[in-house]
Amino acid sequence: MSENLAPDSSLQQQMETFEETCRTADLKLTHQRLEIYRELARATDHPSAETLHTRLQKSLPTLSLDTVYRTLATFEQHHLVKKVQTVDSQAHFEAQMSQHHHVICDSCKEIMDFHWNSFDSTPLPEDLRQWGAIRNKNVTIHGTCRKCQDVKAGKKPA
Amino acid sequence: MSENLAPDSSLQQQMETFEETCRTADLKLTHQRLEIYRELARATDHPSAETLHTRLQKSLPTLSLDTVYRTLATFEQHHLVKKVQTVDSQAHFEAQMSQHHHVICDSCKEIMDFHWNSFDSTPLPEDLRQWGAIRNKNVTIHGTCRKCQDVKAGKKPA
DNA sequence: TTCTCGGTAAGAATTATTCTTATTTGCATA
DNA sequence: TATGCAAATAAGAATAATTCTTACCGAGAA
Known part of the structure; x- marks a missing residue:
């Protein structure tokens, strides 16, 4: 659990860029969106929607899985996250947008x-x-x- | 329909290799397996299981979609076909095994x-x-x- | 030709994802 | 600070893709 985390300093930065992008794109800054994005940005293991949902149970006990899916899809449209190509049945996501x-x-x-x-x-x-x-x-x-x-x-x- | 086809000469060859591999692996050479493999080998458009199933309606009117899925999974285990990585919900397949x-x-x-x-x-x-x-x-x-x-x-x- | 076991079809079940609807919330404006 | 409204959310139903269950069938060995 202590693995799979990105360094804290850049996370701060990344959250600001995220909020800025949302404002520009007229996306409301909801608690859910902030937490979902933060969780994905912190992760280095390319989690699925379900995995993210599980990890967010603590901070957002009422969060629905549908919201995770819907939110990730919205983020993807706005180039805030990427769907990772795999042969898995579940889709995997990342917030790392730079070339890799x-x-x-x-x-x-x-x-x-x-x-x-x-x-x-x-x-x-x-x-x-x-x-x-x-x-x-x-x-x-x-x-x-x-x-x-x-x-x-x-x-x-x- | 006349597009998406591989040249005939190599198909012949490929079918023989396929049959040989099946015999070696103790896979029974059923009509369904032969037709499914041939259809995929002929295709150059990386079809999904459903697309293959549709294309095979003419030659195998009673073929079930489940058999297509099961057969492709079997072929994959024996390295006869590959699942192509995409972000699509449907999986795509190819019989082209050489490096590309x-x-x-x-x-x-x-x-x-x-x-x-x-x-x-x-x-x-x-x-x-x-x-x-x-x-x-x-x-x-x-x-x-x-x-x-x-x-x-x-x-x-x- | 017969036997045997793996393969198949059909439909039910499962898994991943999306839609519908009623309710809530961010945030612009009074 | 209060109000309105469009956008966002939760919950559960619905859909799509894939896999499982079961009874029957046929490929290939003897």
Whole structure:
């Protein structure tokens, strides 16, 4: 529970940007929206709507799951959050909007961010140029994380 | 309908490999499995289970949607097909197993394959090496395809 | 040809997500 | 500070995608 948290200093900043964006977009700053966004911004584990809802039970005991879904959809339309592409049945979300990529452990399903500047600045292959207007390019890596490898090998966790 | 088809010569080959894999894996070669696989191998548009089911109505009028789902899941376990990562609610499938990447049009949702050898042979960033065992890396590109751009601009289709 | 077990169809069940409706709340204005 | 109203919410019903249950069937071995 103490894992999966982003540093506090930047969270402050991020909340201000969030509030600013809402005001500009005529989105009312409700308690629910603030808490849902804060919870997602704090998380580093790309939670599902259901997971967020569970985590928010303490601070918002009457929050409905529907509100989480609806709110995330609204945020997504306003480019405040992103839906992460997976093969899971449940959708996963992130508030991290800057350019990054994902590594997914096929065993424990954990999704991690990573950066790859040299890739980001590499031009696309020639024949893609004529496909249309490209908005973004992202790398997804699949494999087995160290933790799951160790479990398979019968090692004790550190 | 005449679009979205792979060349016939390689399909023949692919069916043989498919049958061989089934025999080796002790999967019975049922009429349904053969037709479902053939239909997916022929397609180049990454259809959903439901789309496949619809396309197969002619050749297999009694085929149940459940069988399509179950069969695709079986094929996936045996690495005969892949589920394509999208943010869609419906899952999309492909029989193309060789290394390739995807461009997705956010407007018409069309998924296209492309190849990028120089990317495939580029080593991953250093800090990822210690993450665990990496199985594959793939690029997904989002944007608006030429066709949809033209529609927006009010142009007639060619 | 017969036997056996995995595969299939049909419909019920489950899971994830969205809609409907009545109520509440943010916030602009008096 | 009080008031009005559109937007947002909660609760439960509804829908969509996928999976399970059960009884029957057919592929392939003997």
